[in-house]
Amino acid sequence: xxxxxxxxxxxxxxxxxxxxxxxxxxxxxxxxxxxxxxxxxxxxxxxxxxxxxxxxxxxxxxxxxxxxxxxxxxxxxxxxxxxxxxxxxxxxxxxxxxxxxxxxxxxxxxxxxxxxxxxxxxxxxxxxxxxxxxxxxxxxxxxxxxxxxxxxxxxxxxxxxxxxxxxxxxxxxxxxxxxxxxxxxxxxxxxxxxxxxxxxxxxxxxxxxxxxxxxxxxxxxxxxxxxxxxxxxxx
Amino acid sequence: xxxxxxxxxxxxxxxxxxxxxxxxxxxxxxxxxxxxxxxxxxxxxxxxxxxxxxxxxxxxxxxxxxxxxxxxxxxxxxxxxxxxxxxxxxxxxxxxxxxxxxxxxxxxxxxxxxxxxxxxxxxxxxxxxxxxxxxxxxxxxxxxxxxxxxxxxxxxxxxxxxxxxxxxxxxxxxxxxxxxxxxxxxxxxxxxxxxxxxxxxxxxxxxxxxxxxxxxxxxxxxxxxxxxxxxxxxx
DNA sequence: TGTACATCAGTGAACGCGCGTTCACTGATGTAC
DNA sequence: TGTACATCAGTGAACGCGCGTTCACTGATGTAC
Numbered sequence: 001x002x003x004x005x006x007x008x009x010x011x012x013x014x015x016x017x018x019x020x021x022x023x024x025x026x027x028x029x030x031x032x033x034x035x036x037x038x039x040x041x042x043x044x045x046x047x048x049x050x051x052x053x054x055x056x057x058x059x060x061x062x063x064x065x066x067x068x069x070x071x072x073x074x075x076x077x078x079x080x081x082x083x084x085x086x087x088x089x090x091x092x093x094x095x096x097x098x099x100x101x102x103x104x105x106x107x108x109x110x111x112x113x114x115x116x117x118x119x120x121x122x123x124x125x126x127x128x129x130x131x132x133x134x135x136x137x138x139x140x141x142x143x144x145x146x147x148x149x150x151x152x153x154x155x156x157x158x159x160x161x162x163x164x165x166x167x168x169x170x171x172x173x174x175x176x177x178x179x180x181x182x183x184x185x186x187x188x189x190x191x192x193x194x195x196x197x198x199x200x201x202x203x204x205x206x207x208x209x210x211x212x213x214x215x216x217x218x219x220x221x222x223x224x225x226x227x228x229x230x231x232x233x234x235x
Numbered sequence: 236x237x238x239x240x241x242x243x244x245x246x247x248x249x250x251x252x253x254x255x256x257x258x259x260x261x262x263x264x265x266x267x268x269x270x271x272x273x274x275x276x277x278x279x280x281x282x283x284x285x286x287x288x289x290x291x292x293x294x295x296x297x298x299x300x301x302x303x304x305x306x307x308x309x310x311x312x313x314x315x316x317x318x319x320x321x322x323x324x325x326x327x328x329x330x331x332x333x334x335x336x337x338x339x340x341x342x343x344x345x346x347x348x349x350x351x352x353x354x355x356x357x358x359x360x361x362x363x364x365x366x367x368x369x370x371x372x373x374x375x376x377x378x379x380x381x382x383x384x385x386x387x388x389x390x391x392x393x394x395x396x397x398x399x400x401x402x403x404x405x406x407x408x409x410x411x412x413x414x415x416x417x418x419x420x421x422x423x424x425x426x427x428x429x430x431x432x433x434x435x436x437x438x439x440x441x442x443x444x445x446x447x448x449x450x451x452x453x454x455x456x457x458x459x460x461x462x463x464x465x466x467x468x469x470x
Numbered sequence: 471t472g473t474a475c476a477t478c479a480g481t482g483a484a485c486g487c488g489c490g491t492t493c494a495c496t497g498a499t500g501t502a503c
Numbered sequence: 504t505g506t507a508c509a510t511c512a513g514t515g516a517a518c519g520c521g522c523g524t525t526c527a528c529t530g531a532t533g534t535a536c
Contacts, residue, residue: 009478009533016479034356039522050525051480059523117440118353121269122523129445159456167446190446191434191457198433199426205351210364211402211425221394222426229464244499244511251512274489285492286513294490357490474536481529489520496514503507 017055019045024066028110033120036063063114063123064130070111071134074104079141090148091232097145098196098223102216105204112204116197139170139189140177146189147178149230158184188230195226252290254280259301263345268355271298298349298358299365305346306369309339314376325383326467332380333431333458337451340439347439351432374405374424375412381424382413384465393419423465430461 006014023044027035038059042049056062081100085092105112119125129135161183163171174186199219202208208215227233241249258279262270273294277284291297316335320327340347354360364370396418398406409421434454437443443450462468 007533012479032353037522038524048481049523050482053524054479113353116437116442118267118348121356157460159452165448170446187447187453187456190443190453191460194434194437194443194453194457195430196433197437198431199429201436202351202429202432205353207351208425208429211405212422213400217394218422218425218429221422222429225392225426225464229460242500247512272489273491283514284490285515288491289512472536474534476534477532479529479531481527483526483528485523485525487522489522490518492518493516494514495516496512498512499510501507501509503505 013055020052020055020062021066021069024062025069025111028066028114029108030110032110033114033118036066036120038062060123060126063120064126067114068131068134070108071115071131071138074101074108074111074115075134075137075141077104079137082141082145087148089234090145090152091227091234093148094145094227094230094232095220095223097141098226099220101196102200102203102219105200109204109206112200116201117205136169136173140173142193143174143178143181143186143189146185146192146230147181149232150181150185150188152231154231158188160184161187192226192230195222248290255287255290255297256301256304259297260304260346263301263349264343265345267345268349268353271301271355273297295358295361298355299361302349303366303369305343306350306366306373309336309343309346309350310369310372310376312339314372317376317380322383324469325380325387326462326469328383329380329462329465329467330455330458332376333461334455336431337435337438337454340435344439344441347435351436352440371404371408375408377428378409378413378416378421378424381420381427381465382416384467385416385420385423387466389466393423395419396422427461427465430457 020041023041024036027037027040027044036059038052039049042052052062056065078097078100081096082093085096087093114120115131163175163183165183166186170186171183174181178185199208199215199222203215203219208218212218255276258276259271262272262275262279271294273287274284277287287297291300313332313335316331317328320331322328349355350366398410398418400418401421405421406418409416413420434443434450434457438450438454443453447453
């Protein structure tokens with residue numbers, strides 16, 4: 001009853017669970033968050049809608065699982081891109097993270113909306129958020145990028161902040177991972193997050209494509225400006 | 236048959252149209268974009284759903300009208316805030332515009348989602364966009380802010396752009412209003428847009444409130460940084 | 471090896487919901503003589 | 504001033520849709536003797 005290979009039945013169960021998610025993600029990609037409907041998934045899988053209830057107790061449970069998967073795949077990608085550059089090149093790490101963020105969003109606009117946008121119609125997000133682990137990885141990642149820049153930065157431009165100004169969980173996370181970092185750096189990390197989010201959200205929601213032919217170029221310029229304003233300049 | 240005062244019947248018609256919109260906006264504010272449903276509006280007004288069809292041919296027409304109203308009210312607010320400062324204080328004008336943008340979004344998060352976020356379930360946006368006039372006013376406003384900064388800015392940091400890199404309508408608009416401005420300034424204006432959009436979108440979608448107690452302060456710092464990076468420093 | 475039984479994935483029908491939209495109609499408001 | 508008529512805002516019932524969810528069931532898969 002320990003960690004053996006799954007029985008045939010367990011394996012089929014896992015396969016079906018994976019297929020449900022896969023189909024749900026296809027619907028998400030082709031029709032947006034609202035297209036994720038149990039009946040639609042069942043139809044696509046040539047199953048009865050009721051049968052899905054032995055895999056997920058509720059539609060919202062499925063959506064929570066999908067949100068987690070999506071968020072995780074996003075953070076996996078940004079972390080991998082960042083880690084392709086050594087710690088000695090903090091600017092490259094920041095740019096890589098930011099570029100990966102945008103690329104993921106452009107590849108998965110519906111996923112981006114699922115994670116950062118309007119909740120699915122009628123969906124109630126569970127307490128603690130839909131994907132707490134991925135969210136805190138993203139948070140730690142951003143803070144790490146800022147932490148690498150912090151000693152290089154012109155501190156005079158930053159205001160004073162207190163740990164109380166932030167969510168206790170966030171404060172604890174940062175203090176544990178970056179003991180030397182002052183609270184003002186957290187404020188800066190949130191601003192960096194916002195700065196990356198802006199153009200990417202506009203593009204994911206289709207507001208940018210109608211204005212410029214090359215959103216990637218715009219975004220790259222913005223990232224470089226961001227790195228510069230953080231005092232980062234590799235080599 | 237020219238521009239006389241409306242007859243009693245015309246007046247009632249106008250009043251009812253206004254009430255439909257008002258109720259729709261209440262539903263929008265309390266339940267998000269998806270809560271805008273003809274049946275819900277009719278219920279709220281103690282009317283039959285069918286009766287609404289003599290005011291709007293279709294649900295989508297109503298939503299288009301609402302989006303236009305919302306977008307217009309947003310631009311009205313940002314323009315008014317900007318114009319409270321003289322042309323000689325371009326930084327103050329930029330900050331005022333940006334602050335007004337955020338304030339409107341915080342006051343009307345559902346409206347913000349309607350304008351910039353996911354379309355309402357099943358809504359097909361009309362060609363040319365749901366609110367072309369408001370959109371081009373917003374565009375002109377942002378470009379104007381950048382135009383005021385352009386001569387002061389460190390141009391070396393900017394890349395080369397061509398008018399062809401942008402939507403023809405956008406290019407024409409800018410060339411008409413700001414004949415001296417190069418295309419690179421348009422790219423900068425779009426980046427400024429993105430930068431304002433980032434933190435505000437995060438806040439409107441509830442991602443920031445859970446992280447910091449004072450999103451306004453964060454945003455103010457970001458705006459000041461933005462003004463500085465544009466070379467704006469009043470007085 | 472063969473038979474009886476247990477498990478359990480999936481069926482099919484149903485419930486109740488809210489939605490957008492249509493349409494023949496009623497009845498009050500306003501107009502013409 | 505009074506009557507006949509036209510306008511037209513709103514009614515109420517219906518249509519068809521897709522949704523989430525429940526539940527008694529079937530029938531194949533796997534297990535025990």
